[in-house]
Amino acid sequence: MTEKLHVLKMIEELLKYDADIFLYLNNLGSEPWDNLWRLITNKFTFIPLYALLLYLVYRNHGLKGLIVILVCAALMIAISDQLANLFKHGIQRPRPCREESLQAIMRHIVESCGRYGYFSGHSVNAMATAVFLGLILKNRYYYAPFFLLFWAFLVGYSRIYVGVHYPLDVITGMLFGGFIGWGFYILQRLIQKKVVKV
Numbered sequence: 647m648t649e650k651l652h653v654l655k656m657i658e659e660l661l662k663y664d665a666d667i668f669l670y671l672n673n674l675g676s677e678p679w680d681n682l683w684r685l686i687t688n689k690f691t692f693i694p695l696y697a698l699l700l701y702l703v704y705r706n707h708g709l710k711g712l713i714v715i716l717v718c719a720a721l722m723i724a725i726s727d728q729l730a731n732l733f734k735h736g737i738q739r740p741r742p743c744r745e746e747s748l749q750a751i752m753r754h755i756v757e758s759c760g761r762y763g764y765f766s767g768h769s770v771n772a773m774a775t776a777v778f779l780g781l782i783l784k785n786r787y788y789y790a791p792f793f794l795l796f797w798a799f800l801v802g803y804s805r806i807y808v809g810v811h812y813p814l815d816v817i818t819g820m821l822f823g824g825f826i827g828w829g830f831y832i833l834q835r836l837i838q839k840k841v842v843k844v
Contacts, residue, residue, distance in 0.1 A: 759809075777791075
């Protein structure tokens with residue numbers, strides 16, 4: 647029983663530090679920058695980037711390769727989304743914008759505020775995409791992985807900036823995203839080898 651209380655106290659302290667770091671980072675924001683971060687956090691903003699990445703994949707892997715990569719990417723995003731939802735509804739940690747104790751001292755600059763936040767769907771999807779496509783393109787485009795990882799970090803940070811996720815939500819999403827992206831990269835390579843043989 648004492649051990650259980652000790653674990654609960656540690657979790658409580660971790661969540662308090664998480665909230666403190668959230669408030670610090672969130673309050674670094676200022677009105678002149680708000681529109682930029684609203685743009686970064688909007689999932690439709692990066693459609694041109696996805697189109698460019700798909701073009702580069704097609705250029706270097708052909709139509710068969712593109713189809714394999716598209717199928718793997720679609721499965722990867724579906725799994726990332728469902729895993730994030732599973733955690734959100736399983737753990738049920740309210741988002742910071744839902745916490746009455748934080749609402750008066752934080753900045754919430756987007757209209758929506760989902761119910762639960764652990765962990766961030768935006769972060770897991772962005773990091774999975776960055777790792778998956780970064781590894782696929784790295785041999786032809788040396789800087790692609792670095793650019794995509796930087797992009798994923800921007801997307802993750804935007805969730806804190808706009809007030810809808812704690813840092814722990816974002817970090818956990820990125821960790822899961824990294825593993826999922828790497829796993830699907832390996833899967834895609836195995837499938838590509840079989841497709842080439844056919």
